[in-house]
Amino acid sequence: MAKAWHLTSRPQGLPTMENFALRELPDAPLEKDQLRVRNLWLSVDPYMRGRMNDAKSYAAGFQIDQPMTGGAIGEVIESKMDGFAVGDLILHMAGWRDGGIIGLDMMPNKLPEDAIAAGLSPQTFLHNMGLTGGTAWIGLLRVAAAKPGDTIFVSASAGAVGSAVVQIAKAREMTVIGSAGGAEKCAWVEDLGADATIDYKAGPVLPQLVAALERLGKPGIDVYFDNVGGEHLDAAFATANDFARFAICGMIDVYNDVKPQEMQYLVRTIPARIRMEGFIYTDQFIDCMEEFYADMAGLIASGAVTMRETVHDGLAATPDAFLGLFSGGNIGKMLVRL
Amino acid sequence: MAKAWHLTSRPQGLPTMENFALRELPDAPLEKDQLRVRNLWLSVDPYMRGRMNDAKSYAAGFQIDQPMTGGAIGEVIESKMDGFAVGDLILHMAGWRDGGIIGLDMMPNKLPEDAIAAGLSPQTFLHNMGLTGGTAWIGLLRVAAAKPGDTIFVSASAGAVGSAVVQIAKAREMTVIGSAGGAEKCAWVEDLGADATIDYKAGPVLPQLVAALERLGKPGIDVYFDNVGGEHLDAAFATANDFARFAICGMIDVYNDVKPQEMQYLVRTIPARIRMEGFIYTDQFIDCMEEFYADMAGLIASGAVTMRETVHDGLAATPDAFLGLFSGGNIGKMLVRL
Numbered sequence: 059m060a061k062a063w064h065l066t067s068r069p070q071g072l073p074t075m076e077n078f079a080l081r082e083l084p085d086a087p088l089e090k091d092q093l094r095v096r097n098l099w100l101s102v103d104p105y106m107r108g109r110m111n112d113a114k115s116y117a118a119g120f121q122i123d124q125p126m127t128g129g130a131i132g133e134v135i136e137s138k139m140d141g142f143a144v145g146d147l148i149l150h151m152a153g154w155r156d157g158g159i160i161g162l163d164m165m166p167n168k169l170p171e172d173a174i175a176a177g178l179s180p181q182t183f184l185h186n187m188g189l190t191g192g193t194a195w196i197g198l199l200r201v202a203a204a205k206p207g208d209t210i211f212v213s214a215s216a217g218a219v220g221s222a223v224v225q226i227a228k229a230r231e232m233t234v235i236g237s238a239g240g241a242e243k244c245a246w247v248e249d250l251g252a253d254a255t256i257d258y259k260a261g262p263v264l265p266q267l268v269a270a271l272e273r274l275g276k277p278g279i280d281v282y283f284d285n286v287g288g289e290h291l292d293a294a295f296a297t298a299n300d301f302a303r304f305a306i307c308g309m310i311d312v313y314n315d316v317k318p319q320e321m322q323y324l325v326r327t328i329p330a331r332i333r334m335e336g337f338i339y340t341d342q343f344i345d346c347m348e349e350f351y352a353d354m355a356g357l358i359a360s361g362a363v364t365m366r367e368t369v370h371d372g373l374a375a376t377p378d379a380f381l382g383l384f385s386g387g388n389i390g391k392m393l394v395r396l
Numbered sequence: 397m398a399k400a401w402h403l404t405s406r407p408q409g410l411p412t413m414e415n416f417a418l419r420e421l422p423d424a425p426l427e428k429d430q431l432r433v434r435n436l437w438l439s440v441d442p443y444m445r446g447r448m449n450d451a452k453s454y455a456a457g458f459q460i461d462q463p464m465t466g467g468a469i470g471e472v473i474e475s476k477m478d479g480f481a482v483g484d485l486i487l488h489m490a491g492w493r494d495g496g497i498i499g500l501d502m503m504p505n506k507l508p509e510d511a512i513a514a515g516l517s518p519q520t521f522l523h524n525m526g527l528t529g530g531t532a533w534i535g536l537l538r539v540a541a542a543k544p545g546d547t548i549f550v551s552a553s554a555g556a557v558g559s560a561v562v563q564i565a566k567a568r569e570m571t572v573i574g575s576a577g578g579a580e581k582c583a584w585v586e587d588l589g590a591d592a593t594i595d596y597k598a599g600p601v602l603p604q605l606v607a608a609l610e611r612l613g614k615p616g617i618d619v620y621f622d623n624v625g626g627e628h629l630d631a632a633f634a635t636a637n638d639f640a641r642f643a644i645c646g647m648i649d650v651y652n653d654v655k656p657q658e659m660q661y662l663v664r665t666i667p668a669r670i671r672m673e674g675f676i677y678t679d680q681f682i683d684c685m686e687e688f689y690a691d692m693a694g695l696i697a698s699g700a701v702t703m704r705e706t707v708h709d710g711l712a713a714t715p716d717a718f719l720g721l722f723s724g725g726n727i728g729k730m731l732v733r734l
Contacts, residue, residue: 108667287663292656306665318630318658325625325651327644327674329446334672336665 059085062125062155063376069110072384077110078377083125083158088138093166095132095148096157100373100394101184102380103128103218104285107313127164128153129189131180142166147174149183156373156396173355185218185391186365187354193339194222194283195350197305199230201337202281204303206231209276211267211294214285215252216243218391219307222363223283224250229362235270235279237263237290239386246366246389264293271297278302286311288319295323295332304334310384366390397423400463400493401714407448410652410722415448416715421463421496426476431504433470433486434495438711438732439522440466440718441556442623445651465502466491467527469518480504485512487521494711494734511693523556523729524703525692531677532560532621533688535643537568539675540619542641544569547614549605549632552623553590554581556729557645560701561621562588567700573608573617575601575628577724584704584727602631609635616640624649626657633661633670642672652722704728 059082069077088094106128109120120126130153134146139162142148150166152158160166169183178187185191197219198204210227214220215236227234228251236247237256244255254270256263271278280302282294287309294304312319326332343350357363368388370379376394383392397420407415426432444466447458458464468491472484477500480486488504490496498504507521516525523529535557536542548565552558553574565572566589574585575594582593592608594601609616618640620632625647632642650657664670681688695701706726708717714732721730 291662308666309663312663318660319662320656321659321662322656324629324657324659325647327672328646328676329674331674331676331679332672333674334665334670336667336669336671338666338669341669 059083060156060158061373062158063373064123064125065110065120066123068112068122069107073107073110073377073381075377075381078126080374081125083155086159088136088159091139092159092161093134093139093142093148094136094157094159095150095152095166096135097130097132097153097155097396098147099131099181099184100153100376100396101129101189102376102383102392102394103189104308104310104313104383106380107310107384125152126154127151129184130155131169131184132157139166142168147180149188154376176359178355178358181367181391181393182358182365184393185367186222186358186363187351189339190218190391191222191354191363192343192350193307194219194226195354196339196342196346197283197307197337198223198226198281200342200346201305201335202283202303204230204232204281207233208280209233209235209271209274209278209299210281210283211235211237211279211297212283212285213237213290214308214310215247215255216389217285218365218388220283220285221247221250221365221390224252225363226357228252229357232281233274233276235267235274237267243386243389250364258290263289264296267293267297281305283307284309288312291319292321292323295321295326298326298330298332300330302330302332304332306334306336313384368392370394372396397421398494398496399711400496401711402461402463403448403458404461406450406460407445407652411445411448411715411719413715413719416464418712419463421493424497426474426497429477430497430499431472431477431480431486432474432495432497433488433490433504434473435468435470435491435493435734436485437469437519437522438466438491438714438734439468439527440714440721440730440732441527442646442648442651442721444718445648445722463490464492465489467522468493469507469522470495477504480506485518487526492714514697516693516696519705519729519731520696520703522731523705524560524696524701525689527677528556528729529560529692529701529703530681530688531645532557532564533692534677534680534684535621535645535675536561536564536619538680538684539643539673540621540641542568542570542619546618547571547573547609547612547616547637548619548621549573549575549617549635550621550623551575551596551628552646552648553585553593554727555623556703556726558621558623559585559588559703559728562590563701564695566590567695570619571612571614573605573612575605581724581727588702596628601627602634605631605635619643621645622647626650629657630659630661633659633664636664636668636670638668640668640670642670644672644674648722706730708732710734
């Protein structure tokens with residue numbers, strides 16, 4: 059029997075193991091437009107925290123006592139869906155489980171055989187060729203309209219999205235300052251090509267950002283790619299050049315926190331004419347999918363964009379992998395391998 | 397001898413009379429490209445507070461022991477500038493004084509004779525046909541891209557900019573909720589056509605905004621026109637519909653305040669895909685000047701847009717008029733008549 063992690067209660071603040079339970083899924087013969095899959099890789103992503111709340115959110119929230127969902131790579135083991143055959147590798151949304159029956163609502167898509175043949179690992183479609191790489195690409199190039207010569211500040215730059223932002227920006231001849239927690243992560247972000255890094259665990263963000271800009275001879279930032287909110291966002295307001303653009307992808311600092319964010323420099327929105335815009339991958343992906351796949355495949359093939367994976371093994375480890383996102387436990391993309 | 401208010405020290409927090417002194421201006425024969433003017437009307441505007449700081453701001457800051465500047469309507473009494481003759485009424489930037497010598501740097505422009513002949517008062521060019529009306533028009537229609545059917549929330553809606561926003565929005569068939577301080581101001585904003593008003597002095601903003609939306613049968617706001625920042629801005633984040641646009645024109649709540657703004661709902665930027673953009677009239681005015689003048693003159697002529705003026709008399713009253721902007725002392729446009 060396939061098993062799935064269910065949400066058993068809505069977390070208050072930081073989620074804990076108590077909010078989840080591993081339960082068997084119902085089994086049945088396949089109906090038309092269904093697949094039976096065996097999952098190989100599961101994705102855990104910060105956005106899932108928002109979906110655990112009862113509040114208005116950008117995706118239909120997770121329901122209590124229902125299976126969790128999320129990006130996953132699976133192998134088709136039985137098919138009653140046109141276009142899918144046993145053995146196909148697919149990307150779909152029925153994650154947090156080892157497999158089972160899925161329908162069209164789980165948006166199954168075959169992985170492109172030529173990409174796999176060219177050496178892309180299947181789980182790349184859970185990061186650089188999927189949600190996190192697409193989020194980085196859309197946020198940096200479309201929402202923030204970053205261009206060669208711009209100075210980019212990116213928070214959580216050792217994370218899946220942030221590390222892709224760093225690399226795409228460097229491939230486009232931008233100056234990049236990345237923040238991350240701890241010396242190991244900062245060293246990795248510099249290996250990726252960042253011109254400077256900020257260790258937010260070593261001290262306040264703003265003075266480090268100001269010092270980095272001075273070292274680089276830059277008057278301020280043109281683009282801020284926000285993954286964390288809070289102190290980082292305020293530092294971006296403080297150092298924004300005129301007509302700076304902020305692409306707001308995530309605010310992991312506040313997802314688990316009901317305290318207000320204290321913004322000292324928000325008022326610079328006016329004198330610096332800052333444009334801040336929240337965005338979600340799925341709103342924009344369809345419009346630019348072909349361009350994204352072509353560009354990103356080229357960047358990966360040339361070695362300009364790489365990804366480090368933090369891998370947890372086994373379905374039982376899924377909540378731990380997810381919780382690790384909020385304790386800074388991952389470098390690069392956090393994955394569960396089944 | 398002409399006299400001008402000089403900035404004698406940089407205010408910490410709220411300015412006081414101690415920051416200003418009235419001093420004589422040097423006199424001299426006119427040189428080429430100079431005018432001698434007698435001022436008739438002076439404008440005081442909240443943006444001037446920002447220019448009193450030493451920090452980075454959007455206009456070159458006021459200098460200590462130098463005359464203040466700002467919008468003014470004057471009459472030419474002597475001219476060595478091509479295109480200007482004695483008796484011409486002009487709009488220029490040498491405000492905070494009763495007259496004197498001005499050059500091209502004070503951007504003198506003749507008031508259009510046909511508009512004056514048609515009955516527009518000269519001081520209209522200090523509000524609806526000038527800085528405040530232009531700021532309202534650009535912020536609402538261009539920055540926020542407001543369109544018929546949208547629900548608009550505007551703070552300081554009894555102020556010069558806010559009251560113009562209310563009326564332009566109503567003329568364009570939008571639903572308008574305005575906030576203002578006190579029953580008298582709220583009543584005036586409703587007279588202007590607002591569908592609902594919020595008295596921020598009567599209680600917290602957010603519950604009043606939520607109640608107003610419920611009464612109007614609207615799920616949230618599509619546009620926020622911000623003149624104040626702080627609690628109003630946070631309430632806008634809390635109630636924003638998907639893809640809401642915030643035009644950030646001013647944050648008068650925080651100009652005099654060094655405390656951080658506490659933002660509880662900033663995180664909704666992401667799920668609601670909010671776009672927030674700071675703007676300044678002078679950046680955008682040249683591009684849309686003709687369209688603005690034609691549209692606004694029509695709105696004024698039809699009676700769709702009116703303005704209430706709060707008038708202080710005499711040059712000596714100028715700092716008082718300015719300080720009144722921060723104590724909620726004005727309805728409509730605050731002016732000094734000489």
